[in-house]
Amino acid sequence: MIRALPWSGRIGLGLVVFWLAVALVGPWLAPHGVGDFVDMDVFSGLSARFPLGSDYLGRDVFSRLLYGARYTVLLGLGAALLASLMGTSLALFSAVNGGWIDEVVSRAMDTLTSIPSKVLALVLVAAFDSTLGLLLVICAITYAPGSFRIARALAMNLLQLDFVTAARARGEGKFYIALGEVLPNMVGPLLADLGLRCVFVVLLLSGLSFLGLGVQPPYADLGSLVRENISGLSDGAPAILAPALAIASLTVGANLLIDAIRTGGDR
């Protein structure tokens, strides 16, 4: 399986596995607590005690990064996967059934698109308090309609093709047509869409954190780490560079892997 991947795909796979590992065991590896003020100086440089320097309040950036990766990786990948899963299954369901079912599901998705995601998040967080699970659901709901649109358009085109007609003439049920005939031909574009959506979730999450709706202090996701240390930008502090590089390597890694799987499937 790994052997079949081109070198870019292997790099992507390595990065994704690395970040998943960090997300899972990071907090246990952290030398300091997430909210501990351990440095007298702010925005200090790299040192043996603080491998990635300290942040604007004198906290250890390395430890905060290890804690923060959990939110970004799990929420980012998780919400993107959940959104794609919801969008794709609804799209297949409505495309294969057609008629009024398609109409109802499509309009419901349009309605969801028309609700501003930040306002929705505000209401939900106010009602249920900000938890990891709720953030996951908010992100998934926000991005499901986009995924639905793409998947439905793909499915509609595929349903017109002769091999689907052949399956219908064979007496196949809707379930098999959706999963056996249509879905395998949608995998490539859907994976590309997933990679893109992953990045959007990270952005949305950072936006929510900025409004105080996302991950609650002292915890912070990678996006918030960048934002809270923004004043260190002029000094070129590692406190802002490290989380930025972390986000970059995670998203680039995920997209490299997805592209490699996609082209591997196409040829």
Next chain:
Amino acid sequence: MSEIPHVEVAGLTITVGGHAIVSDVSFDVPRGQVLALIGESGSGKSTTALAMMGYCRYGARITGGTLRLGETQIEQLGDAALAALRGRRVAYIAQSAASAFNPARTIMDQVIEPALIHKLMTASQARAKAIDLFTALALPSPETIGARYPHQVSGGQLQRLMAAMALITDPELVILDEPTTALDVTTQIDVLKTFKTVLAKAQATAIYVSHDLAVVAQMADHIVVLHQGRVCEQGPAAALLADPGHAYTKSLLAAKHPAVPCEPIAAEDVPVLDVSGVYAGYGRMTAGSHAHPVLSDVSFSLARGGTLGIIGESGSGKSTLARVIAGLLPRSHGWVKLNGKELPLGLDGRTPEQFRSIQMVFQNADTALNPAHSVATILARPLAFYHGLRGARARARIEELLSLIRLPREMADQPVRSLSGGQKQRVNLARALAAEPQVLLCDEVTSALDTVVGAAIIDLIEDLRRQLGIATVFISHDIGAVQGFCEDVLVLYGGQGVELAGSASFSGPVHHPYTQILRASRPTMHAGWLESTKTPRPTGLVPKPDARDGLCRFLARCPVAIPDVCNRLPPRQNTIPGQKWLCHHDHDALAAHAIFPGD
């Protein structure tokens, strides 16, 4: 020949990524003559022809040889010089005129465009010249046809309009790339005639690319046979067709005459498939009929192991009939009986056994097979679905099926997209056979294939029919393919079954006028056939626009329509043993009226 040939190609080699797709092709064409390039798809015939314009598809490159047109060495020209050459001295007529015209602009704008680009004349001069060309190409209302948009004219007319676009600059060399392949035989004959006249008048040299030997026999002075990018054989048309030297040419010629005798399998009382008085159409239903009716009152029956050929031109309802039998399109009236038991209208309510018994082989194997699946996955599905076969037993059956369709068993695990067109069509057939059907509906299964490959598929279907006793409905626009191996032939026109005949009667001389025109429109190998064949003139009787009351659909094109009868009364059903037809002419009248001399 003492004269220097007008076009000379020597040692032409074209490569794609280091792999030669055309290698060492040489030929020459004297001024004003027509050279034909024939071969099957992938033989490099279009690539060679396009190289005459200094053009190669993306990724391909001319790596060797010379191309001379008059005094010009085409392979040495730069981009600017090539742009000046194309459309001016060398013109191109593509296979599909429908996709070569811009649907958003009027025909006249597009036809005069080459003349304006090359600044040969003013727009008004160009328009006058275009109208002259329209007249020469026998287009209806040449004065006004230019104001229409491409979707407002028929396919045959569009192909001729494309010729007008090519000829407006008086090019020295015209390249015709399968210009009639997409057309019906009855349209093809008109288009070929006008092409031949116009080319002769313009005194242009022409390169005619085709896979159809009979068409080439009419058009060409010289023939070059290409196979896998190499020249197999070349020579004057008549001599080459009469006495082919190369084995490949012989196989091409042999494929043109499929001679499979049909042997009926012992007939039973109850036909396996009985179609009676079927009406169907598309669009909204009002008062029991469709907004766009396609089929009206079509009937036939098919015995176990029997073969029925259905022929007709595009739009005649052939494919619709297959879809109605398969249940993909619900019929509005009439019945379809399988083994004497009526089938539900559409897919809903059919039993798995009924689904299994009727299998359809789709026309285009490229789209009929799921590109995401492997050959084994595709064949395994009907085995699991209808017969509950899984695992090792399914695998054994898949290998059996592959040997039945003569594909190596290693092919089972290949993805479908890596197969060739002919291999895909075999897998397509095998999938239908995997169900062990009683009726096989073959919808134009050979039309997307090359002659040789198509003939092999027909042989295969015939073998399987004899071995397995499957009744076959074979839909085709090619009367020759059907005549070769079908016991009965149903001729459709405008959704009506105008004639139903046994093979003995069908090869006889007496036919419905439309069948006669179809038969006579099929090119033969004899040079001069085109000139000797007269296009029948319709009598000019047309049905009243509101008369949807069952008048003969063929009336507007019928050369022997009877005034005051055919345009007032619905056609009569004539029945003699072995033949039925729908016409006011009876057997003797049709025999006397012979529209064409028997062929």
